[in-house]
Amino acid sequence: MPAAPLICPSILASDFARLGEEVAAIEAAGADWVHVDVMDGHFVPNITIGPEIVKALRPHARIPFDVHLMVAPVDPWLEAYREAGADYLTVHPESGPHLHRTLRRIRELGARAGVVLNPGTPLSVLEWVVEDIDLLLLMSVNPGFGGQSFIPSTLRKCEQARAMLDRIGSPAVLQIDGGVKAENAAACVSAGATALVAGTAVFKGGPDAYAANIAALKGA
Numbered sequence: 475m476p477a478a479p480l481i482c483p484s485i486l487a488s489d490f491a492r493l494g495e496e497v498a499a500i501e502a503a504g505a506d507w508v509h510v511d512v513m514d515g516h517f518v519p520n521i522t523i524g525p526e527i528v529k530a531l532r533p534h535a536r537i538p539f540d541v542h543l544m545v546a547p548v549d550p551w552l553e554a555y556r557e558a559g560a561d562y563l564t565v566h567p568e569s570g571p572h573l574h575r576t577l578r579r580i581r582e583l584g585a586r587a588g589v590v591l592n593p594g595t596p597l598s599v600l601e602w603v604v605e606d607i608d609l610l611l612l613m614s615v616n617p618g619f620g621g622q623s624f625i626p627s628t629l630r631k632c633e634q635a636r637a638m639l640d641r642i643g644s645p646a647v648l649q650i651d652g653g654v655k656a657e658n659a660a661a662c663v664s665a666g667a668t669a670l671v672a673g674t675a676v677f678k679g680g681p682d683a684y685a686a687n688i689a690a691l692k693g694a
């Protein structure tokens with residue numbers, strides 16, 4: 475049986491009026507990472523969380539901050555999010571002309587480097603950077619909003635990504651993001667995912683429900 479996945483609640487689905495408390499509450503409820511969705515209103519049709527907010531939230535939890543950058547161009551923002559306390563910085567290949575350079579820069583800044591692929595983006599873009607990543611994130615919805623439905627073809631893509639990482643013995647985390655819930659979490663793990671991002675499925679029901687919601691995703 476595969477190991478339980480890392481659960482990375484997306485604070486996009488949390489109560490924005492109480493963000494610090496929400497971050498502390500998911501840590502106490504058993505979250506492994508805090509997933510921060512950064513949107514610029516240009517690369518994706520929504521605007522969310524700037525580096526000052528990440529900096530303000532960082533003291534509220536000890537677990538890693540996993541910052542998913544939906545921003546173009548992305549390079550000018552790497553340093554600010556790293557300084558704000560990001561442990562993982564994850565970028566879309568479409569968000570700059572030099573993916574390899576961007577990944578190198580993230581590691582130079584002392585962070586772990588992630589690449590995220592949209593549902594329509596093929597795994598082949600990774601061919602020459604797969605050794606330079608610590609995290610591969612597969613989008614199971616088109617980025618921009620929480621609460622969308624899981625795109626089933628993500629599971630086949632995940633199996634192929636698993637094979638690609640295993641072929642070179644890569645220890646990279648394989649993460650899925652979008653529409654993940656207890657009902658499809660086991661299928662994601664069977665397809666080779668080692669980390670699951672979940673917004674709606676973690677934050678539904680309010681703080682009293684977070685521990686059970688996280689346990690349901692882990693144990694599914």
Ligand code: DX5
Pocket residue numbers: 484486487509511542615616617618619620621622651652653654671672673674675
């Ligand atoms: C979408 C974001 C996701 C999303 C997850 O652009 O990257 O992290 O908000 O939310 P749910 O789990 O509600 O689909």
Ligand code: ZN
Pocket residue numbers: 484509510511542651671
């Ligand atoms: Zn995300």
